[in-house]
Amino acid sequence: MNNLELINKADSFVKELFKDESSGHDYDHALRVKEKALYIQRFEGGDSFIIALASLLHDADDYKLFPNHLHHENALSFLRDNGVSNDDINKIITIIDELSFKGKNSKPCSTLEGKIVQDADRLDAIGAIGIARTFAYGGKKGRKLYDFTERPNNDMSYEEYKNRNSASLTHFYEKLLLLKDMMNTKTAKRMAIRRHKFMLLYLKEFLDELNLNEDE
Numbered sequence: 339m340n341n342l343e344l345i346n347k348a349d350s351f352v353k354e355l356f357k358d359e360s361s362g363h364d365y366d367h368a369l370r371v372k373e374k375a376l377y378i379q380r381f382e383g384g385d386s387f388i389i390a391l392a393s394l395l396h397d398a399d400d401y402k403l404f405p406n407h408l409h410h411e412n413a414l415s416f417l418r419d420n421g422v423s424n425d426d427i428n429k430i431i432t433i434i435d436e437l438s439f440k441g442k443n444s445k446p447c448s449t450l451e452g453k454i455v456q457d458a459d460r461l462d463a464i465g466a467i468g469i470a471r472t473f474a475y476g477g478k479k480g481r482k483l484y485d486f487t488e489r490p491n492n493d494m495s496y497e498e499y500k501n502r503n504s505a506s507l508t509h510f511y512e513k514l515l516l517l518k519d520m521m522n523t524k525t526a527k528r529m530a531i532r533r534h535k536f537m538l539l540y541l542k543e544f545l546d547e548l549n550l551n552e553d554e
């Protein structure tokens with residue numbers, strides 16, 4: 339199998355894996371991350387084969403969807419079953435391990451390919467799509483749209499972050515608005531600006547409609 343055939347096979351694998359998902363961590367998310375990551379790669383360099391596979395598989399064992407998967411069971415079995423070399427498997431699994439948002443313990447990925455996939459994943463968490471995903475995920479978790487009695491917590495450990503069940507709007511202040519300044523690559527930093535601005539505008543409208551902004 340050549341690289342392109344393998345990437346197409348990973349695409350079908352993820353499509354099947356997420357076929358019942360509508361929480362925003364779904365097949366379309368994996369596809370958008372892959373496309374954005376390959377776009378960033380054109381400016382930043384890096385191995386596009388590793389980037390494409392890591393993007394497609396990055397949520398294949400996500401704790402939010404597969405709480406009992408500790409060792410990348412889905413991603414590893416796909417890569418092994420399809421004859422990907424051990425060296426490439428290590429690179430891809432390291433990216434998946436390093437990329438997720440871990441509250442105040444978040445760190446940039448250690449490789450260029452990882453930094454690019456991490457940026458693409460974070461870009462998909464902000465802007466118009468990020469807003470849609472936040473409310474879709476919140477709905478699935480039974481979270482409120484907003485709760486102004488909550489104080490956003492920006493100092494959470496990974497454990498605290500995973501167990502947090504804040505209202506969707508609070509999540510903007512705990513994660514989404516922080517992501518612009520966490521982008522690794524120049525290209526993603528540039529792409530994040532417009533999405534960030536749109537979220538600020540959206541939040542202003544949201545608060546205006548609730549008469550919570552003073553300037554009307």
Ligand code: NI
Pocket residue numbers: 367396397459
């Ligand atoms: Ni993701």
